[in-house]
Amino acid sequence: SQTIHQWPATLVxxxxxxxxxxxxxxxxxNPNLYWYRQAAGRGLQLLFYSVGIGQISSEVPQNLSASRPQDRQFILSSxxxxxSDSGFYLCAWSRYGQGGQPQHFGDGTRLSIL
Amino acid sequence: SQQGEEDPQALSIQEGENATMNCSYKTSINNLQWYRQNSGRGLVHLILIRSNEREKHSGRLRVTLDTSKKSSSLLITASRAADTASYFCATGGTGGTSYGKLTFGQGTILTVHP
Structure with a gap:
């Protein structure tokens, strides 16, 4: 069965x-991979998605970047x-393809900036 | 930008009652999905309905889709306290470069009282 791991769970x-x-x-x-940010009490905002190694698309201009150095590894960096980067960051995957597939989420990282 | 708009924003019911949540969207879609999120956790996929389908069932869940009205509803029958969570609709677009991307609504917070 498929699993998705995301870490750390919290970060200050x-x-x-x-x-x-x-x-x-x-x-x-060869999954499609996604990074989302969720503000408190809000929906998800898609930040980046990737359809293959080294292929990253950014959905919104921001202070963050993403990389996919291996087929099943997705990294969010700054x-x-x-x-304003504080929030709940979620990673997800779906089967490769044009769409019509469910996404499967990790448990998220709660990021607090002081 | 958020495509799906859920209604109501919050719903409070007693165990055993039915819960109905609605979702409206603006542009043409390939599919619409519903997800559940327990507090502080990742999202869990519940059900996917394609644009050529009108109704779908999964256990106590019933989803309808009306593409002419650009709306969907999620019905949870005989609710339980464990159904307490946030529920999100998400739309998948048409077009060859959708790559499985989803646009999420703001969610409905469901509270089921024992």
């Missing part, structure tokens, strides 16, 4: 510090965090 970082959040998927090959 000072403004201006770097960030690296990691997500890995097991049990499937060189210098801003207060």
């Amino acid at each position: 970082q000072p403004v201006g510090s770097p960030l690296s959040l990691e997500c890995t998927v097991e049990g499937t090959s 060189k210098k965090l801003l207060l």
